[in-house]
Every structure is written in structure tokens, then in C-alpha cells.
Amino acid sequence: MKKRQVFASLFVGVAALLGILLHSTPAFAQQEAIWLPETKMVIGLEGIKGNKTGVLTVDKGTLVFKAGKEKSSIAVNTINDVVTGDDSQRALGGFAGTVTMAVPYGGGRFLSLFREKVDTVTIQYHDATGGLHGVIFTVTSGRADALKKELLDEGAKTSIPSAPADSKTEAPKQ
Amino acid sequence: MKTSRRWAGLALFVAAILIAGSFVRAEQKDQAPAQKISGSAILIEPVHSDEVKIPAEFQMAVYEHLIKELQKSGKFKNVYRDGDQGAANTPELITLRTNVTGFKHGSEEKRQVTTVSGSTSITIHCSFVDKSGNVKLERDITGKVRFLGGNLRATYDFAKKVAQVVEQSF
Numbered sequence: 001m002k003k004r005q006v007f008a009s010l011f012v013g014v015a016a017l018l019g020i021l022l023h024s025t026p027a028f029a030q031q032e033a034i035w036l037p038e039t040k041m042v043i044g045l046e047g048i049k050g051n052k053t054g055v056l057t058v059d060k061g062t063l064v065f066k067a068g069k070e071k072s073s074i075a076v077n078t079i080n081d082v083v084t085g086d087d088s089q090r091a092l093g094g095f096a097g098t099v100t101m102a103v104p105y106g107g108g109r110f111l112s113l114f115r116e117k118v119d120t121v122t123i124q125y126h127d128a129t130g131g132l133h134g135v136i137f138t139v140t141s142g143r144a145d146a147l148k149k150e151l152l153d154e155g156a157k158t159s160i161p162s163a164p165a166d167s168k169t170e171a172p173k174q
Numbered sequence: 175m176k177t178s179r180r181w182a183g184l185a186l187f188v189a190a191i192l193i194a195g196s197f198v199r200a201e202q203k204d205q206a207p208a209q210k211i212s213g214s215a216i217l218i219e220p221v222h223s224d225e226v227k228i229p230a231e232f233q234m235a236v237y238e239h240l241i242k243e244l245q246k247s248g249k250f251k252n253v254y255r256d257g258d259q260g261a262a263n264t265p266e267l268i269t270l271r272t273n274v275t276g277f278k279h280g281s282e283e284k285r286q287v288t289t290v291s292g293s294t295s296i297t298i299h300c301s302f303v304d305k306s307g308n309v310k311l312e313r314d315i316t317g318k319v320r321f322l323g324g325n326l327r328a329t330y331d332f333a334k335k336v337a338q339v340v341e342q343s344f
Contacts, residue, residue, distance in 0.1 A: 085231060090282075112283060132256040
């Protein structure tokens with residue numbers, strides 16, 4: 001009889017724990033839906049100089065870009081267009097990249113061949129006075145679509161809707 | 175005798191050059207705008223691309239660079255963004271309308287490897303229009319990136335050239 005009671009209480013305890021875990025997992029996920037390190041803000045964000053690299057996050061209806069001590073944010077519901085694209089950049093960029101251009105015997109040119117793919121995300125939004133702003137980010141290749149989806153889920157608009165997942169499946173051969 | 179002839183010939187030659195130079199200068203003065211256009215504020219409209227399609231990032235980069243460079247020029251008290259409510263009641267407001275007429279998407283990799291190929295260029299027709307809709311100034315301006323920098327640097331080059339035109343004409 002006692003054993004049954006122990007098992008029953010154990011069962012209830014384990015079930016309660018499982019329930020808490022199952023409910024808490026989405027809550028953790030919601031805390032920071034998108035977190036993109038190594039993001040470059042090319043131009044457009046108020047209060048931050050162009051071509052700064054930092055961390056881009058989308059959380060609770062706000063897009064936040066943080067580069068060192070500088071921080072800027074945009075309310076997602078003010079975004080009226082999100083467009084993604086792709087590009088490439090030198091693997092060795094910045095000042096060091098410029099200096100390597102002077103490497104003799106074509107060394108700089110050779111180093112230019114080492115490139116990394118990046119995705120571009122162009123955002124249009126309106127400020128409190130109604131003024132149109134444009135912001136361009138470059139993110140790690142393959143992350144732009146996830147960022148766009150998150151922004152759209154949180155209330156942003158787009159002129160180019162993402163292709164549905166089903167369209168990627170191959171058509172049956174005839 | 176021969177020496178004096180030589181001197182006379184030289185004097186004639188110098189005089190001819192001076193006269194020709196003065197004609198050229200007079201012509202240049204005629205070409206320069208006689209009166210500068212007045213405008214206390216400017217409204218930048220978003221870049222249109224009716225005939226030539228350009229990527230969204232180029233469109234936005236042109237718009238943002240134009241705002242920055244025109245603010246830097248200091249020719250206008252206010253530089254308004256499209257849709258800004260403050261622009262409506264501004265006297266002597268000039269509106270800058272832009273339409274892309276040419277675009278060549280180059281390659282940064284090609285530029286850095288070959289030096290001579292892969293340039294990116296963007297040509298935009300710019301119209302400066304006053305409040306009553308009269309076109310005060312029209313120019314086709316081209317921004318290019320030939321060697322250093324990413325493709326979007328062409329938009330910065332374009333905006334710098336627009337700022338130069340504004341400094342000369344306003």
C-alpha cells in the first residue's frame with residue numbers, strides 16, 4: 001500500500017516537472033527570438049556610424065543593434081518594408097584588408113580571391129514625425145530569411161513576401 | 175633684324191594666346207549660373223527606378239547618403255526626409271526628385287583582382303523642384319566605384335557629386 005502511494009506521488013511529481021519543462025521551453029525561446037552576432041550595419045541607423053559590426057537582436061517587438069557602447073533600436077511595427085539579398089565580401093576586410101592590397105607580387109590581389117558570402121537585409125521604417133528611414137545590414141549567409149520571418153511575425157510589412165516552404169519541393173517528373 | 179622679327183613673332187603668339195584665353199573665360203562665365211537658386215530647406219524623396227531596376231539596398235543607400243551629404247553641405251537649414259510632417263509648412267522648400275536612368279552592377283572581387291574591370295556605376299536624373307512645381311535645376315549625375323570599396327560605394331560617390339552641384343547652384 002505504501003509502495004503504491006510512493007509510486008503515485010513520484011508519478012505526480014515527474015508529471016509536474018515534465019509539464020513545467022514543456023511550458024518553459026517556448027518561454028526561453030521567446031526571450032530572444034533572433035540573435036545575430038557579426039552583423040554589419042552598413043548605413044542608416046540613427047546614432048551609430050556606418051560600417052560598424054555588432055549584434056542584431058529582435059525581441060519583444062523591437063529590433064536592437066548594439067556595437068560596443070553604441071546601441072540603437074527600431075520598433076518593429078514601424079517597419080514598412082523588409083527586403084533580403086545577397087553579396088560577398090573579402091574574408092580579410094577593414095583596415096587590414098586595405099593594407100594587404102599593397103602586398104607585392106600580386107599578393108593583395110590573391111588575398112582578394114578569398115571571399116565570404118553575406119546576406120543583405122534592407123529595412124524601411126518611419127520615425128515619429130513620419131520621416132522615411134532606410135537601414136542596410138549585412139548578416140552571415142543564410143540568416144537573412146530567418147530575420148525577415150521574425151520581423152514579419154512581430155508586425156513588420158514587406159513588399160516581397162517570402163516564398164512558402166512548399167514551393168521548394170521539386171515538381172513530380174513527367 | 176632677324177632677332178627683332180623673332181621677338182615680334184613671339185609677342186604676337188603670346189598675345190594670341192592671351193586673347194583666346196580671355197574668350198574662353200568669358201564663355202565659361204556665360205555658362206555659370208547667373209543667379210543662385212534660393213531655398214531654405216530641402217525634402218529628399220525616395221529614389222525612383224521606373225525603367226531601370228536596382229536592388230533595394232542601392233535605392234536606400236542613395237537616399238541615406240543624399241541626406242547625409244546634403245546635411246554636411248550646410249546649404250539648407252533643414253534637410254527633410256520623405257513623409258516628414260515638418261516639411262509641409264516650410265517656406266522656400268526645394269524637393270529633390272531622383273530617377274535611376276542607368277545602373278551597372280559590378281563586382282568587388284573583379285575590381286580588386288583585375289583593377290580595370292568590374293566597376294559599379296549608377297546614373298540618376300536629379301530634379302530640384304520648388305513648392306509650386308517649377309523645376310529649378312536638372313542634372314544627370316553618375317556615381318562610380320572603380321577600385322577600392324564595395325559596390326554600395328557608388329551611391330556615396332553619387333551623393334558627394336550631388337552635394338557639389340548643390341554647393342555650386344544654391
